[in-house]
Amino acid sequence: MSAAIDVRDLGVQFRRNRRGRRSFKDLFADASRRSRPGEFWALRDVSFTVRPGESIGVVGRNGQGKSTLLRLVAGVLLPDEGSVTVNGGVAPLIELTGGFVGDLTVRENVRLTAGLHGMPKQEIARRYEDMIAFAELQDFQETPYKHLSNGMKVRLAFSVVSQLNEPILLVDEVLAVGDKAFRDKCYRRIDELLAEGRTLFFVSHNERDLRRFCTRGLYLDKGALVLDAGIGEVLDRYNADHSGR
């Protein structure tokens, strides 16, 4: 069976002190001239393969490249070095506002997002009520997305993204925002998706969540993949490295 995700010698460079990533002129300069003061590798020499149905927890301190890795897998960021190959569509739950349009209503956003992920119109119509009910936004269907609270935005995003028929699900910290009752509902939904054989890529600082959902861990430190092993071993190593800090 081919890999769900194959990451080879991946490198991403950012500039610490500028807004944009890189000027137009830079794109045409050769690699040796591109490096400038303030540039750093947010990820470098990262390689791993994920099999379909695996659930991977990405572990690391703040700013070590976890979200950047998910953005690369989602295809919203391109690598400067190496490659990311993803077989099958990705349902990304990675940025609170990702994919949703502030001025459109909840109803319009559900249709737009599901449509962009290739869900046929009839299926969207059939599933719409369930998505709204799961998000508990029955009274907000005509509300512009930008007027939802942060918790409501997360509920909508989780509800829609977890209903997409994509084989790979990316989840980045969003569960931390919802209230407890909603989080429990999300956990049950993730269990269902895993039981269906979806591939999960999960970033969290919550050890219990990581142990609950993930079988394998990727430990990132300073943009390098320092350990790729069972989730228990990865968390033990992470805790040992950072205890007392």
Ligand SMILES: Nc1ncnc2c1ncn2[C@@H]1O[C@H](COP(=O)(O)OP(=O)(O)OP(=O)(O)O)[C@@H](O)[C@H]1O
């Ligand atoms: N678009 C960008 N431009 C410049 N620097 C960036 C950009 N995105 C991320 N970075 C930097 O890259 C590094 C890795 O960020 P990333 O968000 O991947 O970390 P993280 O491990 O997800 O952290 P956290 O646990 O705090 O969410 C950080 O130093 C961050 O400041």
